[in-house]
Amino acid sequence: MRRLTLRGRLTLIYGGLFMLAGVLLLGVTYVLFSQNLTGGYRVLVQGTYLNPPSTPGATTPAPKVPNQLFVLNKDGDTLTGADAERVIQEQREQVRQAAIKSLLTQGSIALLVVGGLAAGFGWLVAGRVLAPLHRVTDTARRIAASPAALHERIALRGPEDEVKNLADAFDTMVERLDHSFDGQRRFVANASHELRTPLTLGRALVEVAMHRRTASNDVKELGESLLTINARHEQLIDGLLILADSEKQLTTVYPVNLGDVVDHVAAQLSGEAASAGVEVIRGPGEAPTQGDALLLERLVHNLVDNGIRHNVAKGWVRVVSKTVGDRAEVVVTNTGPDIPPYEVESLFKPFYRLGAERLVGGKGAGLGLSIVRSVAEAHNGTVTATPREGGGLHITVSLPLTSSPL
DSSP states (O other): OOOOOHHHHHHHHHHHHHHHHHHHHHHHHHHHHHHHHHHHHHHHHHTOOBOOOOOTTOSSOOOOOOOBOEEEOTTSOEEEHHHHHHHHHHHHHHHHHHHHHHHHHHHHHHHHHHHHHHHHHHHHHHHHHHHHHHHHHHHHHHHHHOGGGGGOOOOOOSOSSHHHHHHHHHHHHHHHHHHHHHHHHHHHHHHHHHHHHHHHHHHHHHHHHHTSTTOOHHHHHHHHHHHHHHHHHHHHHHHHHHHHHHTSOOOOOEEEEHHHHHHHHHHHTHHHHHHHTOEEEEEOOOOEEEEOHHHHHHHHHHHHHHHHHSOOTTOEEEEEEEEETTEEEEEEEEOOSOOOGGGTGGGGSTTOOTTOOOOTTSSSOSOHHHHHHHHHHHTTOEEEEEEOTTSSEEEEEEEEOOOSOO
């Protein structure tokens, strides 16, 4: 069950307190009104007498008799004594009940109307007060969704209150994180560039030594092993460079059709798939999006290459590009070894290999799926993976759809 939002709770508190105060005020008004109404009628009854005039022409004054109460009813009859008192009491009670009913009915209606207006006003006030908190929440979500959004700041303007202090503290924290991640990316990129030169030089020296006419078979075998190790190191360096580039903010984006990228990658890896005894199945489908074409090509390449490397004999890899709603998707499914569901998320961690140590002769550099997730997040996309029944993985990359012409 979804919990009520803070704005809704504040509105209920405002409205509830107002209604409670209104009910108490209505109750006190009713008690005071009832007391004053009853007391006022009591004085009226005790002070109601008629003074009959003296007889005209009489030489002696009329005898003093107590004044009497006379009541003329609706039929024209004159009532005195107990009957007059009874009629007065009935009329007094009718007036009292009508006044109390009017007070309670109209007062309750007025209370409900004013209470509704107070609740609406409380809703607007709560929304205005909580608006800065919504900005903090939205910024935090964007940063959590993509590390490239670390450059964003709330920059809240207004009085120095608790909400502004919270926003300023959040901006300070994000700024420090941005500097830290930026320094880490620069270090990885610079170190990778510095390492590529000696690796390239080492590969050249080994190839020269292997191809000399006087090179023995032992030297050639040693050269092959060194070239294999060197190739793996170069692959690792390239992966680190791509990972560092994919975590940067995309400054320039262009329309890209993922369908064309999938066709290109499938044709590019067809030879490697044939050597491994794996069939690559291409599913038709247009998937227009926008971003960095080289990074998106690397994303699809890593997905297909991962499916080829971690497969079984006579297995297959199916890659499909399509549009689903307002999203462009690339879905890669492959046969392979059984993967426990709790291990799937770990596959996206750098240098993680399922059930194997990081050996020199291992498959790949351990950065393929890490780069996939990093590139997808840099393009405001998501990556989900689930184990396939019978072995292998089912990976879906979802990116924002664009209708721009490609």
